[in-house]
Amino acid sequence: MTKDNLHPFSEAILSWYSSNARDLPWRQTQDPYVIWLSEIILQQTRVAQGLPYFHKLLNTFPTINHLAEADEALLFRNWQGLGYYSRARNLHKTAKLIAQKYHGLFPQTYHELVKLPGIGPYTAAAIASFSFGEAVPVVDGNVFRILARYFGIEIDIMQSSARKEFTEIAQQLIPTDYAATFNQAIMEFGSLQCSPVPNCGTCPLRLSCVAFETQRTQLLPNKSKSKAPRNRYFNYFIVVQRNKFLVRMRADKDIWQGLWEFVQHETLQVAELPDAIGPFENLLTFPTTELQAPAKHLLSHQRIFTRAWLIQVPDNVNIPVPENFQWMDAQDFENCGKPVLILNLITDNLVLHEWLHE
Template sequence: MSFNNFTENLLRWYPLHRRDLPWRETRNPYIIWLSEIILQQTRVAQGLPYFHAFINKFPTLTDLANAPEEEILRTWQGLGYYSRARNLHACAKYLVYENNGEFPDTYAGLLKLKGVGPYTAAAIASFAYKEPVAVLDGNVFRVLARFFGLDMDISSPKGKKEFAKLANQLISKKSPDQYNQAIMEFGALQCVPKNPDCSQCPISTGCYALKYGQVNTLPVNEKKVKIKSRYFLYFHIHIGDYTVVKTRKDKDIWQGLIDFPLEEHNLLDEIVNIDPDQLSLPSALHSLNPHYSLGSEKPYKHILTHQRIFASFVNIELNEKHKVALEKWANANEYDLVSEAVLESLGKPKLIVRYLNQ
């Protein structure tokens, strides 16, 4: 099958099988950009409710730029990769305050924006401005590798360069927006990672991987993700309707979100076999005669891309007569004492939300 036939077949397949998604019905760069940032490292089914939430709260670029960061993070809560939310906000402020509220209308210009990489820039450029620049995501890598028999490592600079060259040769100059949507949708719905239904594939007759039995081995990705385990012992310190929280400021996971004071340990046993009477809390808290209890017998588990977090919680409840003393201690240790309503409104890691809900 020639390059032209490959492209034409995908363009014929797309309108018959495409999902009805709101960002596909517009050339508004704000809506397209917002959807692409949300969908980075995120499945459409998971990202769609967040897209609607953002559009409802921040219908324009100016609304997003003027919103407090806490509100952005709270709306993003549960989606993960929170640096995307912070970059989204920073980019919106730059565009509104320094670029007259306008998006760049070229791939090269879009690439200069904070949080916008080659894939996102290509998506916006082709969908909003019909610039013929090809997108490369996991779906596209998979379709191209299988159909054309490319066994280069997609995580290597050489591999990415070769795939990009091929992708830009294939893209329709007349309908680059439709072609980019088509090949990504084809990878998402038809040429899926595991057990694709090749018998129903409209381009199977020209597929190298199907012909030579390499459907399960292509694409090649030799990048190994090292996963680190971490063990958190959280102190849920509360008094009446008020709770001690801290804002995560270090360059670590969940930066900008709030959680509780914690100790990080080296072993799982150190956060599981806990004797509340032996907790290493400051004497200032011990002197307030707190009531201790374990939040759960089993630790909570939260999986991130490169980390597995195991967390146990210790409830520390104080008598309301000690509120002034607790507030003084919290302020001295760069914590905050917040009401239940404020706690609900703040952006929190999904792990903390699960604990509070249970």
């Protein structure tokens, strides 16, 4: 579609955007590295939450070569608190791939971009359109919501077949000559105007919107409910000796891969102080005191109940260090990426807080 035969929907979206666009930093560039970085950060993440990370990461890794040559631990430390940590791992993987096999230059088409680690249909379309002007539609949560309402589409957007249907519609709507602006505009429209609780009173499209006409804006998009999160019970043991802490990096196929934590013992229900802790023989013979722990740490798919104990090992005792564990001093532990649950555990306890923040 060109400018001369725009769908009324597209014309209205572009017009609305010209007077309602926010001034966001990644809209001031076409540099694919900057666009890519911002899009990975913004996956399932609100603008307000991602914004400080965008500035911090771009400052720490100004170019893709900086990122490619960086220690992955530094990336995880900078990603700390943002969640979905596989994004950081794939970011590094793709940076190295582009630096080495693409001579530091991004591929310029949707088809090539979508092959890269961490870049799926949405992000490939975003980079291809914003950086290179390719007329491929972004289909994110905003686009699902707007199109479902405007065209009265009843399909459950949680079904994987839904993406295909919405992408085909969006492809019909995207102006060939204004692909980047249209993609920015439709997402901005979804964020500010056709939001989950819509502002139909001021909407320029309400007279042609099926959901508004049929009073179904509350029912669309049709989204099946996600199942209830499962409960987990994490027991942490902060083992300290000579100002060092027994810690490990999580590497199992589980949450928080690549992040660091204290000795952990998971139970099937709220646990009392156990007789033994996994691979550790006699830790509990040393002075042990319970610490205040986050009562409940909420993830989108898990509820984690936590108890924590401080175990102070006398200087002259030799503790065998199990596989994957190591003694680490406060300075080194500070530089490790940690789950927010661990950060809260530290913050909530004065002694830990003083030990671990200088």
